[in-house]
Amino acid sequence: MDDLQTRFDETIAADQRIEPRDWMPEAYRKTLVRQIAQHAHSEIIGMQPEGNWLLRAPSLRRKAILLAKVQDEAGHGMYLYSAAETLGVDRADLTEMLIEGRQRYSSIFNYPTLSYADIGVIGWLVDGAAICNQVPLCRCSYGPYARAMIRICKEESFHQRQGYELLLAMMRGTDAQRAMVQESVDRWWWPSLMMFGPPDGDSPNTQQSMAWNIKRHTNDELRQRFVDMTVPQAEALGVTLPDPEIRWNEERQAHDYGEVDWTEFKAVLAGAGPCNAQRIAHRRRAHENGAWVREAATAYAEKQSRKVAA
Numbered sequence: 480m481d482d483l484q485t486r487f488d489e490t491i492a493a494d495q496r497i498e499p500r501d502w503m504p505e506a507y508r509k510t511l512v513r514q515i516a517q518h519a520h521s522e523i524i525g526m527q528p529e530g531n532w533l534l535r536a537p538s539l540r541r542k543a544i545l546l547a548k549v550q551d552e553a554g555h556g557m558y559l560y561s562a563a564e565t566l567g568v569d570r571a572d573l574t575e576m577l578i579e580g581r582q583r584y585s586s587i588f589n590y591p592t593l594s595y596a597d598i599g600v601i602g603w604l605v606d607g608a609a610i611c612n613q614v615p616l617c618r619c620s621y622g623p624y625a626r627a628m629i630r631i632c633k634e635e636s637f638h639q640r641q642g643y644e645l646l647l648a649m650m651r652g653t654d655a656q657r658a659m660v661q662e663s664v665d666r667w668w669w670p671s672l673m674m675f676g677p678p679d680g681d682s683p684n685t686q687q688s689m690a691w692n693i694k695r696h697t698n699d700e701l702r703q704r705f706v707d708m709t710v711p712q713a714e715a716l717g718v719t720l721p722d723p724e725i726r727w728n729e730e731r732q733a734h735d736y737g738e739v740d741w742t743e744f745k746a747v748l749a750g751a752g753p754c755n756a757q758r759i760a761h762r763r764r765a766h767e768n769g770a771w772v773r774e775a776a777t778a779y780a781e782k783q784s785r786k787v788a789a
């Protein structure tokens with residue numbers, strides 16, 4: 480055991496990758512299953528708020544873009560469930576734990592998409608926040624997770640750009656369209672900051688995840704990076720971020736910003752967000768309705784393997 484632990488520690492200290500066949504501490508494996516499962520569940524649940532506007536997109540072009548994005552999110556979920564399965568868990572079990580409330584998904588997807596402008600704001604802010612959080616994960620010490628992130632980040636960049644382009648078009652439209660964008664930004668700004676997790680002082684996982692090179696930055700560092708990236712984009716778009724305390728701090732060379740409502744964050748994590756029950760009920764229904772597909776695929780695979788064995 481000591482040799483194995485020593486080799487693991489040396490690999491992490493040398494900033495090298497841990498691969499599925501390598502020995503790893505059970506706690507390292509468990510926290511990766513926890514985080515990758517949350518990430519995968521978030522991608523799948525995240526299809527719901529945007530899917531809500533597929534039939535109401537204002538043009539064939541906008542519908543095709545949104546369809547491509549929602550399909551991408553499904554694919555991200557598949558990559559991430561595959562990465563989790565290299566740690567010895569099964570995606571069926573992870574889905575069951577999600578549906579039973581024993582695993583998490585990102586708080587951001589418990590908010591409703593009330594107007595079409597939300598589709599642009601989600602692309603700009605939510606996928607923008609996801610990019611801030613996910614690019615460092617491309618250097619995660621666990622190989623399969625890091626490699627899944629590389630492809631996912633490329634597609635997230637498209638997601639963010641299409642959202643921003645949609646908002647630019649609306650901001651060049653009518654007063655009503657501009658008002659719709661601003662109202663959407665007002666609703667999504669603070670929940671987007673919550674995506675980065677609780678303040679560093681309240682994060683039970685960050686210190687160990689940083690020591691293991693799973694996380695490369697703390698929650699607050701990435702949140703700050705997102706604020707600094709987004710402020711000039713909001714100015715270019717012509718919208719106001721709903722935080723009067725945002726201002727450039729020359730000394731810090733970063734933007735100061737107001738306090739996140741951590742009571743709201745904790746309430747949403749506890750299941751009291753606007754859409755928590757709806758999101759899980761939808762996921763349960765989809766899982767039940769898809770049982771026949773899984774059964775058919777399993778029966779076909781078993782038939783094929785019997786053929787090969789014969």
Ligand code: 3HC
Pocket residue numbers: 513514517518521522525552583584585586587605606609612635673674675676677681682683684685688698748
């Ligand atoms: N939503 C739900 N749960 C959250 C959360 C959030 N926004 N932020 C933190 N939590 C949970 C954590 O899971 C942890 O609970 P647990 O121990 O029961 O799992 C607890 O709150 C304390 O948080 P920590 O900061 O200690 O936890 P982590 O070190 O895991 O950091 C995280 C939280 C930054 C979200 C990290 O888990 C992470 O980077 N996850 C992977 C990336 C991810 O999930 N991104 C967002 C969703 S994916 C997405 O946006 C899709 C895109 O296409 C739009």
